[in-house]
Amino acid sequence: MSMIHGVTITPFDAAAILIVLAAVLGFINNLFLHLPQSIGLTVMGAVASLLVVGLDRLIPGGNLGHGVTRFLDGIDFHKTLMDGMLSFLLFAGALHVDWREMHRGRAAVIVLSTVGVLVSTVLIGTGFHLLTGAIGYPVPWLWAFTFGALISPTDPVAVLDILKRTDVTPTLEATVAGESLFNDGVGVVIFTILFAAAMGTDPLSAGHASVLFVQEAGGGAVLGLLIGWIAMRGMCRIDDYKVEVMISLAVVMGGYAVASRIGVSGPVAMAVAGLLIGNHGVAHAMSENTRDYLLKFWSVIDDLLNAVLFLLIGLEVVTIPSEMPLLIAGVAAIPLVLLARTLSVFGPLIVVRPFLSLGPLAPVTLIWGGMRGGISVALALSLPHSGARDLALTATYIIVLFSVIVQGGSIERVLGWCSRRVAGNAGSGNAGAGEPR
Incomplete structure (x- = not known):
């Protein structure tokens, strides 16, 4: 109040x-x-x-x-998103992801959402430390890496909204959606570990960080599977769309509350539960009538909360510190983040190439379509008040606005241009192959 x-x-x-x-x-x-x-x-x-x-x-x-x-x-953007809206948004987004297509791209999803986030965190943290030092406002190493962790994950809300308007293969779409659903949970876990180390409350060591990571991310996945399975078993026993919609709400609200109490990742739990119910549950545990009501209900929830979230992101501009050095650092961080995203995408794609080819549009879709959104803003707002917070918050807002407006506004045209180039090159190759020598 x-x-x-x-x-x-x-x-x-x-x-x-x-x-x-x-x-x-x-x-x-x-x-x-x-x-x-x-x-x-x-x-x-x-x-x-x-x-x-x-x-x-x-x-x-x-x-x-x-x-x-x-x-x-008074709204408290961090608390509103991380402890309220995020559970609904992740579940609703995962509900509509095709598991079969995502399973084909599982190697890319796993590597991009784990190794990719770690690589991006290190690259951005290093670059941000050097960048802020160059303008005379050096951010300590641990806080720079904390900024790298909060800005590295692509926001599933932003990415899934954009993917609805693009024309990419189902496997690539499901891979991009799967990565964005899971890399934010991984990013939040890495952010939590680095934030505790920067505050001096927990030591930073590879062993300690690994245990926390497995506990939060792995525990979140197990919890998501458990509550999703329990919900599906209940839905199999009845045929009443009102009760089954209430069960899905119980999964989201109750599951997220349990995750926060037992110290596991709520975002990962919601992504897993949404995938399970949206695929196996929709196919085997619901009548046609219930399926129609449940999917439409969550579609409305998704659209409504999306609208409020992006409106809040825009309105929060009024809270950005307006000192010129901070604004310069924020603008300069845009190419840094894009470069880190490029390197953290190309590396994993090379690793998974022997097992899976996502097509020639995969790199540009993952790089230019890898937008930042409300999760990064919420994490930046959770930082303690200091000069490092002002720098990180300003840079985060500027990067998110660039991401949503510029990248989101141009992704269709960029992919269209790339598709024409690929088709033109393929046509030229075929024509050349048919010419006499």
């Missing part, structure tokens, strides 16, 4: 304001702008935040920006 200009804002008021804003801005976007919803709401939220900042500077004594900041602080 927060107070703005003497008016108490309850959690229900905050939720109502966000839903109304998302609905109004979504209507404007659909009617006039015709942008993909995630991009449109992020852009309009960011523009609204910048207008608030501009009005405050034009009108002496204006407190509009302070009021918006107080409102956003």
Whole structure:
């Protein structure tokens, strides 16, 4: 509960304001702008935040920006996403991923979501330490690697929303979706380990980190399988869509709460449970009527929370520190993150090439389609107040805005251009092969 200009804002008021804003801005976007919803709401939220900042500077004594900041602080983006929305978003996203196609790309999913995240964390952490030192605001090594961990995972919410509008093979789509679902859970685990080491609460050693990683990620996968299996067994015994939808809600809310209590990864648990129910459960544990209701229910939940999340990302721009060195560091971090993503994708793809070929569009889809989103912002907001936090938070916001608006807005055109190039090269090769020598 927060107070703005003497008016108490309850959690229900905050939720109502966000839903109304998302609905109004979504209507404007659909009617006039015709942008993909995630991009449109992020852009309009960011523009609204910048207008608030501009009005405050034009009108002496204006407190509009302070009021918006107080409102956003009252929502607590980190707690709202990590302890609330994320469980629903991951489950809803995993529910629609084709397990058979993802299983074909399992080697790439496993390597990209583990080794890829570790490589990216090291590359970004090293580069960020050197970059901030060059501008006169050096971030200590451990905090730089912590930033690398929070910005390395691709956001499944952003990636899955973009994949709906692209024309890639089912196996590549399922591989990209699977990687984004699992690498955020892995990224959160790595972030937690590095954050504890940076704060001095836990020692950083390979053995200790490995145990924590297996406990959180492996334990999350086991929990997801367990609660998903229990839910499916219950659904097999009845045929009532209302009760079965309630069971799916119990999996998400109860499962995520249990994960946080026993110290395992809730995001990994939700991804596994969603995959299990969305594939085996939908095929064998539900009638056609229940299947239709359940998938439509979770589709609405997914779209609604997506709208609120991307609107919040845009609105949070008003809280970014505006000092010029911080902004320079944030802009300079964009090519650093893209380079790290490129290297962390090409390496794993070379490793899995003997077992799986994802096609010529795989590298560009994984690199340019590897967008950052709300999870990175939420983790950055959880950092303790310090100069390192200001640098990491500013860089995170700038990278996320670039990712959602520029990468998300151009991925269809980039993939279309690459497809034409591949087709042209194939045609030239075939023509050349038929010419007499």
